[in-house]
Amino acid sequence: MPVPKGSTIDPARTRAAIVEAATPLLYERGLDGVGVAELCARLGISKETLYRHFGTKDGLVEAVLERRSERVHAWMAAAVEAAGPDPADQLAAVFDALGRWYAEPGFRGCAMVNAAAQHHVDAVRARTERHLARYLDLFTGIAARARAADPDALGRQLLVLVEGATVVAAHHRVAGTAEQARAAALTLLAAARSGT
Amino acid sequence: MPVPKGSTIDPARTRAAIVEAATPLLYERGLDGVGVAELCARLGISKETLYRHFGTKDGLVEAVLERRSERVHAWMAAAVEAAGPDPADQLAAVFDALGRWYAEPGFRGCAMVNAAAQHHVDAVRARTERHLARYLDLFTGIAARARAADPDALGRQLLVLVEGATVVAAHHRVAGTAEQARAAALTLLAAARSGT
DNA sequence: AGGCGGTCGAACCGATCGGTACTATCTTGG
């Protein structure tokens, strides 16, 4: 997965390309599972380039996780938006998107949660917390638009379903996790609407 | 956390003591976050002793995870049993127990799931899968005793809730996760009973 | 009493780690 050699001397573009190319490697093998030497070899760049752009391996990790968090959030927000205005449709779309993700070959769970479990660096844990908080905002918003009795509580329950489904899909490989989580989400939504 | 020096020459007891003492260290710092040298120093044993009993660091990790899995399963089964015969009470007891766990100072999420996220060794991933399967059996049993329309589906939904609550509690530190997951579980149980 | 085996403590091993230094090459802006 070499970094394309377009326009040398465009620091931002080079940096972005490195982040993009390093992401799948670090995701599939683990943050500490691939060394800097191998990383650079796979990326087709020299260690000096990497260290000039990121200063530290942790710097690269930070950049990769930040980018990943943004991308995931945009992907999920897009799925919600494409589902139309109905909160139930939006929830269903979330879990359908998750189901497609779980079925991908390289799926290994939530990158942010995995990173926090692996890498005991405060910045990584803080970023994971922010990542979950953004997820929570999205679900709380859906809950509020659905006129749930307690949007915050329902939002948290939906967050638990999403992260739980991801963990179960990653570590207990039996198909159907996303569909069952989807059904659970819709049940909770209906119950919260009827004022329970 | 030194290994007590009781009765030398009792291989099984020594081995068990090492496993017991190593468990919290590996849980809190990560499987790869503490080296063999430091591990032995903290345990008050020599590397030779460790390697005679476990052959490999991975051997110790395996033993620790196996013991941990057994202990967790027994703990949760006991919580269920102590709750009496009513499935709803049993479910409530599960999430109450989880809530107490989340509030403990050293809580860092599900050790098995963390291990699988950190350590890319097949044996570890396989053990995590078995661990989740045992959890699933417990919840499917509760669902069946509750006369749920589809006990397998409800069991999986409950597993998702449990693992999701654990992940969220570990990485998004806001109190109340266990209580909200408990409410969600009871809602799902009620819905599955009424035949939805 | 004596030997055997579990144990400690420390030295030691090769491999790999993250990170640095240096040279040669290449692209780009002036």
Next chain:
DNA sequence: CCAAGATAGTACCGATCGGTTCGACCGCCT
């Protein structure tokens, strides 16, 4: 066309990794 800067490639650094070996104890069993 040339100087400046980005890059690849490679050698290298000290530290740490998992794992081995050895000598000296010391509790247990016969």
